[in-house]
Amino acid sequence: xxxxxxxxxxxxxxxxxxxxxxxxxxxxKNDAGIDYEKLIKRFGSSKIDDELLTRFxxxxxxxxxxxxxxxxxxxHRDVHVILNMYEQGxxxxxxxxxxxxxxxxxxGHLIPFMFCKxxxxxxxxxxxxxxxxxxxxxxxxLKIEDAIKMSYNNxxxxxxxxxxxxxxxxxxxxxxxxxxxxxxxxxxxxxxxVTFNQVRGIFGFGDSDPVAKISFPPTQAAPAFSSxxxxxxxxxxxxxxxxxxxxxxxxxxxxxxxxxxIGFPKPALIHSCFFPALQGSKTKMSASDSNSAIFLNDTPKxxxxxxxxxxxxxxxxxxxEHRTLGGNCEVDISYQWLRFFLxxxxxxxxxxxxxxxxxxxxGELKKExxxxxxxxxxxxxxxxxxxxxxxxxxxMVPRDLGFIAKK
Amino acid sequence: xxxxxxxxxxxxxxxxxxxxxxxxxxxxKNDAGIDYEKLIKRFGSSKIDDELLTRFxxxxxxxxxxxxxxxxxxxHRDVHVILNMYEQGxxxxxxxxxxxxxxxxxxGHLIPFMFCKxxxxxxxxxxxxxxxxxxxxxxxxLKIEDAIKMSYNNxxxxxxxxxxxxxxxxxxxxxxxxxxxxxxxxxxxxxxxVTFNQVRGIFGFGDSDPVAKISFPPTQAAPAFSSxxxxxxxxxxxxxxxxxxxxxxxxxxxxxxxxxxIGFPKPALIHSCFFPALQGSKTKMSASDSNSAIFLNDTPKxxxxxxxxxxxxxxxxxxxEHRTLGGNCEVDISYQWLRFFLxxxxxxxxxxxxxxxxxxxxGELKKExxxxxxxxxxxxxxxxxxxxxxxxxxxMVPRDLGFIAKK
Numbered sequence: 001x002x003x004x005x006x007x008x009x010x011x012x013x014x015x016x017x018x019x020x021x022x023x024x025x026x027x028x029k030n031d032a033g034i035d036y037e038k039l040i041k042r043f044g045s046s047k048i049d050d051e052l053l054t055r056f057x058x059x060x061x062x063x064x065x066x067x068x069x070x071x072x073x074x075x076h077r078d079v080h081v082i083l084n085m086y087e088q089g090x091x092x093x094x095x096x097x098x099x100x101x102x103x104x105x106x107x108g109h110l111i112p113f114m115f116c117k118x119x120x121x122x123x124x125x126x127x128x129x130x131x132x133x134x135x136x137x138x139x140x141x142l143k144i145e146d147a148i149k150m151s152y153n154n155x156x157x158x159x160x161x162x163x164x165x166x167x168x169x170x171x172x173x174x175x176x177x178x179x180x181x182x183x184x185x186x187x188x189x190x191x192x193x194v195t196f197n198q199v200r201g202i203f204g205f206g207d208s209d210p211v212a213k214i215s216f217p218p219t220q221a222a223p224a225f226s227s228x229x230x231x232x233x234x235x236x237x238x239x240x241x242x243x244x245x246x247x248x249x250x251x252x253x254x255x256x257x258x259x260x261x262i263g264f265p266k267p268a269l270i271h272s273c274f275f276p277a278l279q280g281s282k283t284k285m286s287a288s289d290s291n292s293a294i295f296l297n298d299t300p301k302x303x304x305x306x307x308x309x310x311x312x313x314x315x316x317x318x319x320x321e322h323r324t325l326g327g328n329c330e331v332d333i334s335y336q337w338l339r340f341f342l343x344x345x346x347x348x349x350x351x352x353x354x355x356x357x358x359x360x361x362x363g364e365l366k367k368e369x370x371x372x373x374x375x376x377x378x379x380x381x382x383x384x385x386x387x388x389x390x391x392x393x394x395x396m397v398p399r400d401l402g403f404i405a406k407k
Numbered sequence: 408x409x410x411x412x413x414x415x416x417x418x419x420x421x422x423x424x425x426x427x428x429x430x431x432x433x434x435x436k437n438d439a440g441i442d443y444e445k446l447i448k449r450f451g452s453s454k455i456d457d458e459l460l461t462r463f464x465x466x467x468x469x470x471x472x473x474x475x476x477x478x479x480x481x482x483h484r485d486v487h488v489i490l491n492m493y494e495q496g497x498x499x500x501x502x503x504x505x506x507x508x509x510x511x512x513x514x515g516h517l518i519p520f521m522f523c524k525x526x527x528x529x530x531x532x533x534x535x536x537x538x539x540x541x542x543x544x545x546x547x548x549l550k551i552e553d554a555i556k557m558s559y560n561n562x563x564x565x566x567x568x569x570x571x572x573x574x575x576x577x578x579x580x581x582x583x584x585x586x587x588x589x590x591x592x593x594x595x596x597x598x599x600x601v602t603f604n605q606v607r608g609i610f611g612f613g614d615s616d617p618v619a620k621i622s623f624p625p626t627q628a629a630p631a632f633s634s635x636x637x638x639x640x641x642x643x644x645x646x647x648x649x650x651x652x653x654x655x656x657x658x659x660x661x662x663x664x665x666x667x668x669i670g671f672p673k674p675a676l677i678h679s680c681f682f683p684a685l686q687g688s689k690t691k692m693s694a695s696d697s698n699s700a701i702f703l704n705d706t707p708k709x710x711x712x713x714x715x716x717x718x719x720x721x722x723x724x725x726x727x728e729h730r731t732l733g734g735n736c737e738v739d740i741s742y743q744w745l746r747f748f749l750x751x752x753x754x755x756x757x758x759x760x761x762x763x764x765x766x767x768x769x770g771e772l773k774k775e776x777x778x779x780x781x782x783x784x785x786x787x788x789x790x791x792x793x794x795x796x797x798x799x800x801x802x803m804v805p806r807d808l809g810f811i812a813k814k
Contacts, residue, residue: 134591134595137595137599138595138598138599141599144592144595144596174588174591174592174595175588177584177585177588177591178584178585178586178587178588178589178590178591178592179585179586179588180585181581181582181584181585181586182585183585184541184581184584184585184591185551185581185585188541188544188545188551188581188619189551191545191617191618191619191622192544192545192548192617192619193617194617194618195614195615195616195617195618196603196612196613196614196615196616196617196618196621197614197615199618200614205603206603207602207603207604207607208602208603208604209602209603210598210599210600210601210602210603211598211601211602211603211606211621211622211624211625212595212598212599214603214618214621214622215598215618215621215622217618218618
């Protein structure tokens with residue numbers, strides 16, 4: 001009996017009533033934000049359920065990260081395969097990336113990196129981090145030199161998340177592809193397997209898009225195959241796990257489709273939902289609107305002012321009405337952000353109950369959030385201030401990460 | 408008064424009555440072969456005329472190569488610009504290339520390299536030679552490793568043409584692009600300037616072609632810009648002259664269109680006509696039909712047999728008819744090949760007159776051709792036998808070629 005592969009490679013365009021989610025646009029039709037249950041069905045991925053979390057805890061002996069417990073990382077492809085490998089003592093590696101920006105990174109940008117750092121600690125595995133400065137130079141029409149500078153600048157914030165320098169390789173596409181023949185060779189192998197029709201279906205490219213855009217998806221796919229990094233994996237075929245926001249899924253659906261055709265295991269995926277903008281959950285936090293985001297270089301005062309001024313409230317029009325009717329946690333940004341950054345489960349439940357019952361006011365939620373974020377951002381800044389150019393270079397040198405392929 | 412740029416970027420498809428000439432197909436409608444006058448009009452290039460040749464001789468003090476005198480290199484773009492630079496003591500460089508093959512190279516493949524070697528001697532300039540093993544692996548669905556081997560193998564035949572090792576850089580795309588960040592960066596700069604619509608118009612790509620094909624033209628365009636080779640040109644903007652068969656023109660029409668947008672001079676071009684197959688002038692010599700070509704590793708006996716057996720004759724059905732009616736040099740392959748490889752102008756005129764008048768028989772023309780080609784191929788084999796792997800590596804190391812940008 002043959003198993004039927006039901007994974008969808010090409011995404012039907014979102015219908016009029018559906019949320020728009022692709023690598024360049026995230027826009028919900030509802031105040032409560034993206035309907036992630038629907039998205040799992042549309043994308044053909046799997047929900048992260050209690051069974052998976054129980055298995056994770058049993059195998060690793062570690063309590064799942066609060067982002068797993070709270071459904072912030074909510075969807076996956078083949079994480080069971082990765083856990084099987086771990087169970088059998090077989091190696092895997094982590095891959096994530098970022099399109100670097102000239103502005104400081106914001107809180108939302110930290111999510112995949114903080115989560116990867118945690119996974120790296122739990123599993124003690126190599127991590128590769130791709131900075132797609134080529135993508136940025138294409139989509140934003142930036143000078144190559146400026147895009148590379150952005151990579152180096154953003155690398156400091158990424159390193160400040162605490163990655164193990166012995167096990168982490170960070171690279172700029174614009175610099176590294178010209179320093180690693182295996183990378184360009186894998187780009188060609190991947191480019192051979194995907195047609196213009198397919199990238200049009202997956203990414204929505206059109207006839208008047210530049211060749212640079214059409215060529216880019218294979219560049220993001222290449223690091224999902226261990227042969228791209230011979231200096232790390234020494235020719236071994238190693239499974240890959242990719243934590244990313246769900247909008248990046250199209251790239252890796254394509255990678256998974258290609259994998260067997262180039263003789264490699266399909267990369268596994270673990271998807272996060274979006275970190276909402278201060279103004280509300282309809283879209284994700286954006287670096288281009290400075291009032292929608294808390295940046296990693298914001299001062300305690302800026303953090304306080306932005307939250308007090310802009311954080312969308314789920315409360316009622318007056319204190320009296322709020323006490324009677326209660327607040328709405330689903331749309332309240334302070335509560336939503338606390339779900340991300342307040343680690344104390346009990347306190348989060350208290351706040352949710354209190355706010356919903358009208359006992360806690362929006363101002364109090366905001367105060368709680370400010371008290372969580374001010375030290376978190378300050379600690380990040382403190383760590384980042386110690387990341388010299390020399391440290392960045394260490395992470396960016398193609399090198400042996402001590403990987404040994406076990407049987 | 409503004410000059411109007413009439414160069415055609417996108418080629419209208421050949422009409423029903425027109426010759427097909429693109430990088431993958433060459434097919435004439437007539438026995439006498441491609442109508443090159445029409446091709447110059449369709450492509451929008453310029454004819455190499457007596458004025459250009461006179462200027463060439465005056466400036467260089469060298470008699471133009473017999474391929475220039477005989478119209479074998481018959482068309483150009485902006486060669487006057489290159490001669491202006493030479494006149495002013497400004498530098499330029501030569502660029503040509505080849506899609507490597509597993510079989511031995513054949514006589515037709517030598518044309519651009521023999522001509523480049525001569526130009527290098529006349530002008531004493533750097534030469535870069537691109538081996539597009541990535542292209543071959545894409546179009547022929549070859550293993551990457553096999554395509555690279557073909558590059559190394561073909562490099563020996565190219566080096567045997569006599570290039571100056573101090574001034575010549577030969578590279579395999581699959582190896583070199585991953586060893587030269589400037590190359591990938593220029594690929595991105597070029598890819599940004601050309602849309603899918605444009606490559607479809609120029610190269611005839613379709614929606615179900617793989618991304619690899621769509622991405623390739625910028626890879627062939629990159630070496631036409633000196634910033635692709637910082638180790639040779641050290642940041643100087645240096646004009647480029649590209650000798651190639653006319654079927655490669657579409658790549659460089661595209662390069663010329665892009666040049667000003669990335670701040671570089673348009674590469675100049677000098678086009679050869681095709682080296683006809685033994686079977687006749689309707690198409691070019693092809694490596695895939697071993698009876699259509701003389702290979703560089705053919706023995707004297709093979710050369711003799713192939714020519715005697717397969718060379719299309721412009722003669723009449725019987726000796727008597729031939730003596731009366733005369734032969735047709737336009738379609739006779741022995742004569743056509745002698746135009747390429749018999750350097751003695753007077754002898755060539757004698758043969759043409761004698762054959763046309765019916766005094767010389769096809770068998771005699773064949774004999775003359777065999778006597779020209781046997782020593783030519785033997786001498787090539789002799790030179791090639793001395794090209795060790797070590798010598799190939801010397802040519803393929805990215806290195807300083809002693810280039811100094813003059814004012």
